Amino acid sequence: MFYRYLPSPIGPLLLAGDEQGLRQLYMDNYPYWIPPEQWFEAGNQLDTVCRQLDEYFEGKRERFDVRLAPQGTAFQQRVWQALQEIPFGHTWSYAGLAEHIGNPKAVRAVGTANGANPISIIIPCHRVIGSNGTLTGYGGGLERKQALLQLEGAWLI
Numbered sequence: 001m002f003y004r005y006l007p008s009p010i011g012p013l014l015l016a017g018d019e020q021g022l023r024q025l026y027m028d029n030y031p032y033w034i035p036p037e038q039w040f041e042a043g044n045q046l047d048t049v050c051r052q053l054d055e056y057f058e059g060k061r062e063r064f065d066v067r068l069a070p071q072g073t074a075f076q077q078r079v080w081q082a083l084q085e086i087p088f089g090h091t092w093s094y095a096g097l098a099e100h101i102g103n104p105k106a107v108r109a110v111g112t113a114n115g116a117n118p119i120s121i122i123i124p125c126h127r128v129i130g131s132n133g134t135l136t137g138y139g140g141g142l143e144r145k146q147a148l149l150q151l152e153g154a155w156l157i
Helices: 047-057 074-083 094-100 107-115 142-151
Strands: 002-006 013-018 021-027
Touching: 002 047, 013 047, 074 094, 074 107, 094 107
Parallel strands: none
Antiparallel strands: 002 013, 013 021
């Protein structure tokens, strides 16, 4: 696995991937911030994703076009795929996300899968909010979640 740090307006990001695609995008408060010894620094392998993230933070990109390879269970994969269907600048509730994947009773499981998302920002878990319209937990912290939603022009209570 190769990795690269990327400075951003919400703090440094750690990106990691391999030949299959981007596998991880973490913020500096994630517990696994220091790459394992078997990882190596990327040359140009992550240039495209870094360029697209820079464009996103500059307000010039609403959709990402990079190969993703997150690892997770079939249920997590289904939730992460559904997250990518939330339009830029919009939010869905956990209940709405559960309904979208055809399992309306799985609200808590959807929340757990959302929290396990290994490719934040690009798989936009920050676009999921509480049913009452308020911000709820976010691995990167609520301040970052709010900053990302404001960057996208999402309406918040």
